[in-house]
Amino acid sequence: MKPRLLVIPAIIAAFSAAVIWASLQLELSPPMIVGEGMQPRAFPIFLMAINLLLVVILAVQLQREGPKRIPRQPYTTWGSVVLLGVFYVLTVTLDMFIGIAVVMFLMCLIWGERRIHVAAALALVTPLAIFILFDSALKVRFPRGVLVNWYYG
Amino acid sequence: MLEALQAMGSVILDPYLILLIFITTVLGVIIGVLPGLGATTGAALLLPFTLTMEPLHAITVLATVYVSATFAGSITAILINTPGTAAAAATTFDGFPLAQRGEAGRALGVAVVSSTMGGVFSVIVLCVAAPLLARVAYQFRPPEYFALTLFGLSMLASISAGGAVRNLIGGVVGVWLATIGADRATGIERFMFGNYELYEGIGFVPVFIGLFAMSELLVQSGRVNHIVNTISMKAVMLPTKEDYKKIWKTVLRSCGIGTFIGILPAEGATVASMIGYSEARRWSKNKEEFGKGSIEGIAGAEAANNAATGGAMVPTMVLGIPGSGTTAVILVGLMVHGLRPGPYLFTEQVDTVYQIFGAMLLANFVFMAMGLYAAKIFARISLVPRPILWPVVFALSVIGAYALNASLLDVWIVLIFGVIGYFARRHGFAVAPIAVGLILGEMVERNLQNSLKMFEGEWWLILTQPLAAVFLLMAFLGLCGPAILQWIMTRRG
Numbered sequence: 001m002k003p004r005l006l007v008i009p010a011i012i013a014a015f016s017a018a019v020i021w022a023s024l025q026l027e028l029s030p031p032m033i034v035g036e037g038m039q040p041r042a043f044p045i046f047l048m049a050i051n052l053l054l055v056v057i058l059a060v061q062l063q064r065e066g067p068k069r070i071p072r073q074p075y076t077t078w079g080s081v082v083l084l085g086v087f088y089v090l091t092v093t094l095d096m097f098i099g100i101a102v103v104m105f106l107m108c109l110i111w112g113e114r115r116i117h118v119a120a121a122l123a124l125v126t127p128l129a130i131f132i133l134f135d136s137a138l139k140v141r142f143p144r145g146v147l148v149n150w151y152y153g
Numbered sequence: 154m155l156e157a158l159q160a161m162g163s164v165i166l167d168p169y170l171i172l173l174i175f176i177t178t179v180l181g182v183i184i185g186v187l188p189g190l191g192a193t194t195g196a197a198l199l200l201p202f203t204l205t206m207e208p209l210h211a212i213t214v215l216a217t218v219y220v221s222a223t224f225a226g227s228i229t230a231i232l233i234n235t236p237g238t239a240a241a242a243a244t245t246f247d248g249f250p251l252a253q254r255g256e257a258g259r260a261l262g263v264a265v266v267s268s269t270m271g272g273v274f275s276v277i278v279l280c281v282a283a284p285l286l287a288r289v290a291y292q293f294r295p296p297e298y299f300a301l302t303l304f305g306l307s308m309l310a311s312i313s314a315g316g317a318v319r320n321l322i323g324g325v326v327g328v329w330l331a332t333i334g335a336d337r338a339t340g341i342e343r344f345m346f347g348n349y350e351l352y353e354g355i356g357f358v359p360v361f362i363g364l365f366a367m368s369e370l371l372v373q374s375g376r377v378n379h380i381v382n383t384i385s386m387k388a389v390m391l392p393t394k395e396d397y398k399k400i401w402k403t404v405l406r407s408c409g410i411g412t413f414i415g416i417l418p419a420e421g422a423t424v425a426s427m428i429g430y431s432e433a434r435r436w437s438k439n440k441e442e443f444g445k446g447s448i449e450g451i452a453g454a455e456a457a458n459n460a461a462t463g464g465a466m467v468p469t470m471v472l473g474i475p476g477s478g479t480t481a482v483i484l485v486g487l488m489v490h491g492l493r494p495g496p497y498l499f500t501e502q503v504d505t506v507y508q509i510f511g512a513m514l515l516a517n518f519v520f521m522a523m524g525l526y527a528a529k530i531f532a533r534i535s536l537v538p539r540p541i542l543w544p545v546v547f548a549l550s551v552i553g554a555y556a557l558n559a560s561l562l563d564v565w566i567v568l569i570f571g572v573i574g575y576f577a578r579r580h581g582f583a584v585a586p587i588a589v590g591l592i593l594g595e596m597v598e599r600n601l602q603n604s605l606k607m608f609e610g611e612w613w614l615i616l617t618q619p620l621a622a623v624f625l626l627m628a629f630l631g632l633c634g635p636a637i638l639q640w641i642m643t644r645r646g
Binding site: 108122 | 202322328341547579
């Protein structure tokens with residue numbers, strides 16, 4: 001028994017258990033409405049019961065197969081994940097387009113682009129082009145923010 | 154039949170549609186040659202751009218991207234030993250060795266011709282089989298649909314990436330995601346945690362963009378230092394008479410295999426190309442050439458993966474069950490544009506359906522011309538540096554997700570599912586089962602509910618319906634067949 005191999009099944013099992021718990025908190029519908037059908041909570045519980053069964057099989061399979069070497073994530077991957085968080089913060093606090101431009105610029109640099117002017121040009125031109133296309137051709141109204149407020153007036 | 158042919162022929166008389174097919178084919182080929190950006194990601198990213206289009210034009214865009222990107226993966230598979238799409242992975246086995254021998258033009262010529270033949274064959278099958286299947290599907294009631302969707306979910310077990318158990322877990326999670334929102338029968342809110350934007354359920358498009366595009370971005374972030382060897386080529390050469398003699402049987406066989414695998418719910422071009430390749434090897438008189446530059450190997454894989462495109466459209470349009478990851482996006486496209494996938498599509502929107510088929514047929518010839526005359530240019534596009542390409546994909550992903558419903562929640566869903574998809578893939582879980590499960594989830598629950606009401610709560614009566622019983626048996630065999638077979642083989646020693 002290798003406990004390290006049980007991490008993934010344990011995470012899925014915990015998720016399934018959490019869903020079952022959340023399903024049990026759902027309201028019950030009056031029998032008159034449900035009739036011969038199912039209560040809204042029944043189907044998710046049924047699904048997660050199947051998932052728990054599959055998790056047991058997965059755990060056994062993993063023990064049989066033994067550990068597999070998963071290469072470590074390079075800093076570029078972690079950096080990109082962090083940038084997704086940066087995008088969230090900038091969008092909520094400032095403006096979605098500022099978020100996109102900053103993340104594009106930093107992503108270019110983190111991924112190895114050494115020419116700062118290329119990264120800067122890409123980060124400015126792409127969001128601008130997308131904004132013009134979606135605003136004029138597709139008539140999309142973008143969320144309010146510093147730049148969008150200034151544009152919409 | 155005459156009306157169908159007329160509708161298909163009308164595509165050629167519509168200059169706007171032809172222009173659209175041409176532009177989208179160029180776009181599809183570019184998407185196909187860029188490693189990591191496959192047909193599914195491409196279609197998911199393009200879907201928001203089709204919002205203001207007519208339904209016919211929108212679905213034509215998505216279907217054209219599907220067929221052209223599936224073919225284009227072979228260009229980089231042959232010239233830089235990197236399949237542009239997963240469906241072209243089998244093409245690298247013989248395409249690159251042949252190119253290394255100085256015959257890149259010949260390899261591409263065989264790939265182009267085989268892909269076109271596969272694509273055209275499958276569209277013809279689509280035109281014939283879809284209305285026939287629709288006629289059968291008119292008879293389906295909730296028990297049959299419930300059993301059919303279970304069969305579709307059971308087929309997830311055999312999707313190439315991951316393993317059966319991992320894929321099924323992904324599928325079940327996808328079905329659960331479909332339960333988020335207000336229960337359609339009772340109106341009771343499920344897993345919304347006070348967020349009323351989720352009342353109608355979780356959006357398919359942001360989940361797809363997250364799972365396919367954003368997670369791929371994170372996967373590609375680990376490959377920024379990947380170096381590719383390019384092979385120079387003078388021009389693409391059409392196969393010679395000798396080549397045709399060598400490959401025609403393989404192409405025909407792969408056309409059949411690819412179309413059949415495409416029709417099976419949840420199977421797609423990747424599985425088709427692998428089986429097409431292995432069958433080409435099995436039946437070949439020159440097995441020793443395989444892996445060293447066999448044109449039969451290229452033809453087997455390429456005819457099969459493009460044949461799967463038409464095949465996968467059959468269950469998508471007739472039953473509303475996606476035949477692959479990309480057709481799942483096309484299915485969403487159909488729904489977004491008010492076309493109700495299912496047998497009634499063939500009575501209510503018959504002209505549109507055949508025009509879509511006609512557009513797919515035309516797209517096959519357009520990508521053939523592009524493959525023959527512009528493959529060299531497209532191969533260069535594949536060398537766009539990752540630090541330039543993927544930030545653009547990021548911008549398109551978030552704006553595309555937002556544009557559909559003008560909702561920031563959709564953008565957060567993209568980010569969340571991007572990270573979930575990345576970690577799932579890192580631990581051997583494919584993301585396509587989650588997407589297919591999400592699409593089928595509502596169908597499974599609704600038809601189970603209706604079946605229970607029909608049989609007054611006695612669920613086992615579903616088994617007494619002949620067609621439903623057949624689908625359930627097929628689902629059981631799909632899930633347990635390999636294990637039973639292995640057990641029998643072990644017993645026999």
